[in-house]
Amino acid sequence: MTTRTAPDFAVSLFPANGLAREQLAAKTFTAGITEPDDAPEAARQAADIAVAAVLSDPLVPKAYAILALAQPEEAKRRAILDVASQINRRDLFLQGLVLQEHIAERNYPRTIETLDQILRVNPEYSREFFPVLVEALGEEETIPLFANMLDGSSPWHQRFLNFAVGQREILPNLAVLRQDVFVDDENFDRRLIAGLAGQGDIAGAEALYRRVSGSDTGLGRYGLLDWKSAYPPFDWRFVDQTGFRAQQSADGKELELSVRPGKGGIIAARLLRTPEPPFEIRNANRISPADQLRDVRLQLLCANSQTPFYDERFSNGADGFRIESLPQDCEHMILAINARAWSGRSALSGTIQSIEIVKP
Structure with a gap:
């Protein structure tokens, strides 16, 4: 305890106490720093004590770092x-200096290796070091x-x-990386x-x-569209708000809608x-009240x-929406269902059994 809390006293009791001299060197170094640029001069002021620490005990990582x-x-x-680093891969002060050196040299292999060593032992420093890894992944x-x-092999990898x-x-590089790493996280x-x-980057x-x-x-x-919602936007993106909700039915065969008065928008x-025009979008639905299906x-x-090139109301039972032409540069399209229940009127509810895109 004295070695760590009162290193100068520990050295006076036992001059060959290398760990105490290491703590004393670190204390001297820290005392000499008021701004980041002070670090080299502070290290030089503590160098003699650090040398004495190494001579007394060759396994003193902070002394080497100084x-x-x-x-x-x-x-x-x-x-x-x-x-x-070969002597000690766990000391954060030492590894921080090693990391600083690698970053300055743009030595990405050693930077990544050093960060792996740091975060395996000190996962609580993720917030400080994850941005460095993001920069490297760029x-x-x-x-x-x-x-x-x-x-x-380490919990910090998925984090x-x-x-x-x-x-x-870095999303494009992350997508390339995803091809070669195992990820057990659907989200x-x-x-x-x-x-x-x-x-x-729709292709990616x-x-x-x-x-x-x-x-x-x-x-x-x-073809007939399913109602899966695992991976939007290629699967459905459903709104799930109080009084404004769309969801797949329990058997997966229908889309259930629920809209309270005063709520509305793309649900x-x-x-x-995008299909080649002309094409039709057919649907079957059971939505009530019938007079609000419009x-x-x-x-x-x-x-x-952000602006629809086609916007048409549903009607009772089944609809066939025919699209004759498309805007230019419209290789992909968003198919959206917009539902609204006006204030002072009844809530909307019901199901859409199917949506199918066909060539007429």
Whole structure:
């Protein structure tokens, strides 16, 4: 205890106490820092104590770190850190300096390796180091390095992937990485697919959708649409709000709608490859009250647009919506169901049994 809390006293009692000298060197170093740029000079002030610590006990990682930081010659500094890292891969102070060195050199293999070592032992530092890993993953040449490292052998691996999928700038590289890593988290794939599609990389999102869903039925131009919602936008995106909800029926065969008065908007939507015009979209429904069915509408939007190019109300029983032409550059379209129950009127509820896209 005295070695850690009162290192100067411990050294006076036993001058050969290398651990106490290491703590004293670290204390001297820390006292000399008021700004980040002070670190090299503070290290030089503590260097003699650090040397004495190493001479008394060669297994003192903080002393090596201070000696490396005090060294003005890059080659010697790197050599000290390499030796120290082989002795101790758990000390955060030492590994932080090693990491700083690798980042300055843009040495991505060693950067990633060092961060893996740090986070296996100190997972609580994820918030500080995940942005560094994201920056590294932004470089295309690091993708194979991450693929080798993220093998699921440490809990921080999946936590990092969940963090990275929220960073728009690296989603394309993350999609490439996803091909070579095991991910046991459906929500990660859902967010990555939606993120890629949302920033216009529909081809990349489609490829990932095929991989994780094991199907390409959600990508077709024609046929009967299912009601799956696992991976929007190629599966359905259902709204689930109080008083405004769409959901797949228990048997999976129908879409259930529920809209309270005063609620409305797009309640269900999915992305499709646009069929060649002319084409028809047929549906069968049971929605009540019947006199408010006109407030349920089929809308079609090009994936790169916010404005529907087709907007038509439902009618009782079955509808056939015929689309004769398309806007330019409309390779993918969003098929949306817009439902509204006006204030002062009855709630809307019911089911849509089927939606089918056919060539007339």
